[in-house]
Amino acid sequence: xxxxxxxxxxxxxxxxxxxxxxxxxxxxxxxxxxxxxxxxxxxxxxxxxxxxxxxxxxxxxxxxxxxxxxxxxxxxxxxxxxxxxxxxxxxxxxxxxxxxxxxxxxxxxxxxxxxxxxxxxxxxxxxxxxxxxxxxxxxxxxxxxxxxxxxxxxxxxxxxxxxxxxxxxxxxxxxxxxxxxxxxxxxxxxxxxxxxxxxxxxxxxxxxxxxxxxxxxxxxxxxxxxxxxxxxxxxxxxxxxxxxxxxxxxxxxxxxxxxxxxxxxxxxxxxxxxxxxxxxxxxxxxxx
Numbered sequence: 001x002x003x004x005x006x007x008x009x010x011x012x013x014x015x016x017x018x019x020x021x022x023x024x025x026x027x028x029x030x031x032x033x034x035x036x037x038x039x040x041x042x043x044x045x046x047x048x049x050x051x052x053x054x055x056x057x058x059x060x061x062x063x064x065x066x067x068x069x070x071x072x073x074x075x076x077x078x079x080x081x082x083x084x085x086x087x088x089x090x091x092x093x094x095x096x097x098x099x100x101x102x103x104x105x106x107x108x109x110x111x112x113x114x115x116x117x118x119x120x121x122x123x124x125x126x127x128x129x130x131x132x133x134x135x136x137x138x139x140x141x142x143x144x145x146x147x148x149x150x151x152x153x154x155x156x157x158x159x160x161x162x163x164x165x166x167x168x169x170x171x172x173x174x175x176x177x178x179x180x181x182x183x184x185x186x187x188x189x190x191x192x193x194x195x196x197x198x199x200x201x202x203x204x205x206x207x208x209x210x211x212x213x214x215x216x217x218x219x220x221x222x223x224x225x226x227x228x229x230x231x232x233x234x235x236x237x238x239x240x241x242x243x244x245x246x247x248x249x250x251x252x253x254x255x256x257x258x259x260x261x262x263x264x265x266x267x268x269x270x271x272x273x274x275x276x277x278x279x280x281x282x283x284x285x286x287x288x
Contacts, residue, residue: 020045025057028071030189030220030277037265037274040068046090049100050150056137059193060155062093064200064210065120069193070136070156074219076181077143079174087133088153093118102153120154124208128201130247134160134215136192138173158194158212159201164243164250169215172241172252176219179232186223186284191276192216194245195267216242216264218257220281238281257281 025047026032034057041063048056048070056072087105091098094114105111111121125133135157139148160169180188194212201209218240228236240260243252255263261274268274 022047022057025054027054028057028073028189029191030222030281031279033278034071035069035191035274035276037261037268037272038068039268039272040064043068044093046092046155047100048090048102048150048153048156050088050102050153051146052101053146055147055150056156058136058155060090060093060119061210062118064196065124065208066194066196066210066212067136067155067158069191071189071191072137072141074141074177074180074184074188074190075143077141077177079140079177081139082145082148082152085139085149085152087122089115089119089121090153090155093155102150102155105154120157120209122154124201124203125159127203128159128209130161131159131201131211132162132165133157134165134169136194137190140173141177141190158215159209160212160215161245161247161250163247164245168243168250168252172217172243172254176217179235180219180221183225183228183232183236184221184223185225186221188219188221189277189281190217190219192218195264212245214242214267215245216240216260218260218276220277222282222284224283237283238277240276 022034022045040061044060044062046058046060047054048058056070058070059068061068088102089105091103092100135151137151137156139151142148195214196210197213199211200207220238222237224236238257240257241252241254244250265274
């Protein structure tokens with residue numbers, strides 16, 4: 001990768017199995033359409049399944065053991081976090097013959113080689129003292145307890161600088177939660193992802209995980225309160241944000257969707273047009 005930043009965002013939905021298609025979980029994308037203009041390494045499209053139910057979609061780069069983005073639907077949420085959920089992994093990444101449901105990681109830390117090759121494990125974070133497990137689909141944005149629990153899989157988290165995660169990013173997540181709670185009149189579609197630099201987290205002599213250079217997020221709420229206050233009216237039906245995943249300078253910048261897409265395109269150095277939502281998220285036409 002060198003110094004070039006690669007945009008590792010692409011959302012594809014697959015059923016409970018890893019696939020080249022997000023067809024089975026396309027309901028988590030606005031108009032059933034995944035983002036375009038996104039590339040990466042060994043990409044796996046995961047329909048994240050928990051308790052025999054599809055919960056959200058993740059584009060996962062197995063070669064860098066990093067979630068490139070997760071796509072989910074937001075419904076009104078109280079912002080509470082689940083503190084009792086064990087961390088899980090994706091058996092479907094280990095073998096196509098394995099269960100489609102995410103499974104609890106072994107408490108002993110005794111993981112097999114195929115699991116460690118296919119995805120990040122808890123041991124990868126032990127010596128990464130500057131980083132925490134930062135969820136792309138946060139439990140604070142889910143209302144149902146089972147949907148909250150499903151966010152605790154290592155294929156939904158990225159190494160995030162602790163002060164950034166616990167400070168500006170958590171504040172931003174809650175700001176969006178309250179904004180959508182108050183002014184979105186239906187489901188909102190959210191895509192949250194990363195760009196990646198050449199930095200990696202090592203365990204022993206092995207490069208284990210790529211480190212995100214930026215985190216970014218965008219929401220699409222087609223049906224919204226058209227009488228919302230002026231200071232938030234321009235943030236509907238869609239708005240976005242990005243931030244630097246560094247110890248300093250990690251404040252979150254909120255921008256229009258097009259500005260985020262331009263930013264992401266510039267990070268990749270590619271000619272492809274980046275499009276996160278189908279036709280930039282069309283507002284729902286309501287008739288009196």
